Amino acid sequence: MxxxxxxxxxxxxxxxxxxxxxxxxxxxxxxxxxxxxxxxxxxxxxxxxxxxxxxxxxxxxxxxxxxxxxxxxxxxxxxxxxxxxxxxxxxxxxxxxxxxxxxxxGDNPARGAGRSHATVLGSPLTAEATAAIAARIADTGGNIDRIFRLAKYPVTAVEFEVSGVATERLRTELATEAAARAVDVAVVASGLARRAPRLVVMDVDSTLIQDEVIELFAAHAGCEAEVAKVTDAAMRGELDFVESLHARVALLAGLDESVIDKVRARVRLTPGARTLIRTLKRLGCQVGVVSGGFTQVTDALQEHLDLDFAAANTLEVVGGRLTGRVTGEIVDRAGKARLLRRFAAEAGVPLSRTVAIGDGANDLDMLNAAGLGVAFNAKPLVAQAAHTAVNVPFLDTVLYLLGITREEVEAADASALPGRG
The missing domain is CATH 3.30.70.260 (ACT domain)
Incomplete structure (x- = not known):
């Protein structure tokens, strides 16, 4: 030497x-x-x-x-x-x-074991909330190695690179602090290869779209209020989803199948939905949806948004009218998790590199099975059980939890019309 x-x-x-x-x-x-x-x-x-x-x-x-x-x-x-x-x-x-x-x-001291990315979303992100998050990281024995702003619009998104504390412990501690400070925090392990091609699977009703599709059908049957009440209880986890699905669909019996086109026309995408999907696909991700709703709507969404995967229940139509029944395999809470695993296998993506997004109790198994489960404007039961929660009305803010910057989002969205879709 x-x-x-x-x-x-x-x-x-x-x-x-x-x-x-x-x-x-x-x-x-x-x-x-x-x-x-x-x-x-x-x-x-x-x-x-x-x-x-x-x-x-x-x-x-x-x-x-x-x-x-x-x-x-x-x-x-x-x-x-x-x-x-x-x-x-x-x-x-x-x-x-x-x-x-x-x-x-010599060089810089070696970083401690246990490296994580903690992304904080605020609208606005106050100094008080930032101080509390930083203090909680220090209390866990973690060290902040780097801080980087991911976005300033429509929310302020800041990423903390943290070492010296296990990811699961940091996630638990920061979730508690985030709830107290009215900010959203997502914590993922650095080894998750966050920016590698992955699979993102999301719920449809009240996640990808602003509506509950069965309520749009129910409006034509004159029973919207009754169906909405049952839907809310099911999403809160107070009713068995399959039983509630059959009960609600039964109320649609006799509707003319022309109602399907009318319902499709009324579906409203969640703000940021197109941007989310366009950006993910530009970065090499595959995107799918699983729904407790109906293929009569999700098939159209798959074609319109160029989705890689889609699965939902199917309304039975006989003689040009809805029978009040569904056909085929029921997509329920367990079914959504099963479909996530099926999509991942078909895409050649390990579950550790999958992301699931949903809002209701029937999404919980899917959220917990994914590498990162995101509760989007979810019911309290779901927000508490998921890996992280987003409580702003823009679906594309999920991108910041994956370490994707606003500049990358704008590059992917450059050809889109003004506004958020």
Whole structure:
């Protein structure tokens, strides 16, 4: 093994006791600053150990951790740390920046075991809520290694990279704090490969769309209020879903099948639904829906939104009229989880890389089976049991829980008409 001159390294590997310099510059940002700093460092023969750069409201903070100057660099005369400091301060002053240079040894301390991404959504995100979340992370023994803003619209979304605490414990602790501070928090393990191609499966009624389809049918049968009451109880988990489905569908007996087209025409997508699907598919994800509603509607949604998978119950039609029965396999609470696993197998995606989104009690098995289960404007029972909850009316905010930035969303949505769909 040979040592490189002027630093404690072994064939390019820096040893723990090697002298290093932390160079920090800050001031008004402009093009060329990063290149300029490293051009100055290059003349002293230093090696780059770490870099971090942040620009906030036009102000740059650039940190570079580098090895000490090598003998023979800096004009050929055995450059000293003092000469390097003088050069950097002179360059920074000429560029209208401030510079701080700190001597030390070795690299950054190793991050603790247990690494997670904690995404915080607020509308607005208050300083009080941010302080509480940061304090709760510290209380668990976790360390915040990095903070990054994912989005400023329609919510403020900030991601904390945390190490030193198990993901499950952090998720539990932050869920409690989030509820108290009226913000949404999602915690996922760093090893989840969040940005790798995955499968996202969502519920339809009151998730992908704003409506409960069976209530749209019931409006034509004159029993909307009665059906809505049963639906609400079922979604809260107070009634058996299958029994309530049969009871509600029975009230539709005798409706002319032309009602199906009228119901399709009344379906309203949740704000952000098109953006969510378009962005996911642009990033290589597959997207599907599972519904306790009806194929007469989900098939049309699948075609309209270019979904990869869709499954729902089917209303029986005989002689041009609804019979008040459903045919085929019932899509209930257990059925949704089963379909998630089936879609994942067909897509070649492990369950750890699946995301499920839903709002009702019949979504719980699916939410718990997925790598990340998201309760979207859900009933209290569901919000408490899911991995995370989103309580703003925009479905595309789920993207921020996956580490996808607003800039990426806008790139995927560039061809869309103005507005949220």
């Amino acid at each position: 040979s040592l490189s001159p002027g630093a404690t390294t072994v064939v390019g590997i820096m040893m723990p006791d090697a002298p290093t310099l932390l160079v920090k510059i800050f001031g008004r940002d402009k093009p060329g600053l990063t290149a300029g700093l490293f051009a100055q460092l290059a003349s002293y023969g230093v090696d780059v150990v770490d870099i971090e750069q942040v620009v906030t409201r036009g102000r740059i903070t650039l940190c570079a951790l580098v090895t000490a100057p090598r003998a023979g660099s800096g004009g050929g005369g055995g450059a000293s740390e003092g000469e390097l400091r003088a050069t950097l301060h002179g360059w920074a002053e000429a560029a209208g920046l401030q510079a701080e240079i700190i001597s030390g040894t």
